[in-house]
Amino acid sequence: MRIVDLSRELYHRTPSYPGHPPIIHGMWKNHAEALADSRNVYGLASMFISMPDHGGTHIDAPRHFGPSGIPINEYPLEKCIVPGICLDLRHIAPRAEITPSDLAAAVKAAGRPIPNGGTVLLCTGHHARTFPRKEYATDNSGVNVAATEWLAKQGIVHFGIDSMRPGPDSDENLLVHKACLDLDITHIESLCNLEALLGQGQFTFIGLPMKWRDGTASPIRAVAVFGLQQS
Template sequence: MKIVDLSRELYHRTPSYPGHPPVVHGVWKTHEESFAESGNVHGLASMFISMVDHAGTHIDAPRHFGESGISIDQYPLEKCIVPGICIDLRHIAPRAEISPADLEAAVAKAGVAVPKGGTVLLCTGHHERTFPRKEYSSDNSGVNIAATEWLAQQGVVHFGIDSMRPGPEGKVNALVHKACLDLDITHIESLCNLEALLGRGQFTFIGLPMKWRGGTASPIRAVAVFDM
């Protein structure tokens, strides 16, 4: 078995979506402080973290798209361990819309079918090109509404992308979110290391969310698992 980590590292003030609060990560208690308070032979260190539920690599809950959608604690875990493929879209220009024709051509080039009940990960190269510079939060390419509909028609439960939003910045991105609710799919944002999956065929994607009551999203540890 080979596991490829597709998750962004979380750290103090890691880049966050424009308008969202920053990730705050700090020391709550050091080993020395714990030992002084309790006399524990080793001392027990701990840290704290404060963040929006859309921090880092995360999956959006349908609740994020509209009040009729389910929250992340209700999202079926069966949809979090699914077959997946990764397609190469690195030739798409920054800020451009990814069309159904682009997806069809990339799937054909990958030489592997879109798995029904699975996921498609879109390697745009955006994370590799821009992270952690300011362009990471604005210059991504992304799917348009027609491409989102095309993905849903293939029978996926979600799709993922290596940027902070599924569509290009602006109105199209907002409409892609609404389309996901209408199509009963969702998406995963801020993936990384997708380049390591290209040309390797189908894998098992795992991305389990935390059980946040009423949550609109959750950070996940996204991985691709290959049978060796």
């Protein structure tokens, strides 16, 4: 079994989506302070974290798209462990829209069909090109509404991308979110290391969310697992 980590590292003030709260991570009590308080032989250090539910690598809950969508604590866990493939879209220009024909060509080049009931990860190269520079927050390519509809017709439960948003930085991105609600799919944002999946065939994608009550999203530890048999 081989595991490929697809998750961004979380650290103090790691890049967050524009307009969202920052990720704050700091020391609550170091070993010396804990030792002075508890007289434990070593002292038990601890840290604290404050972050938006859309921080880092995360999955959007349908509730994010509209009030009729389910929150993250009700999202089916069966959809969080699914077969997947990764498509190479690194040739798409920054800020450009990814179209259905782009996706169809990428599937053909991959030589593997999109698994029904699974996921498809879109390697645009955006994270590798721009993170953590300011362009990471603005210059991504992304699917348009027609491409989102095309993906849904393949029978996926969600798709993922290596940028902060599924669509380009325009009104099209908002329409893609609405389309996900209408199509009963969702998406995963801020993936990384997707280049390691290209040409590797099908894998098992695992990305379990935290159980935030009424949450609109949740950070996940996203991984691709090769050699794991699914029933």
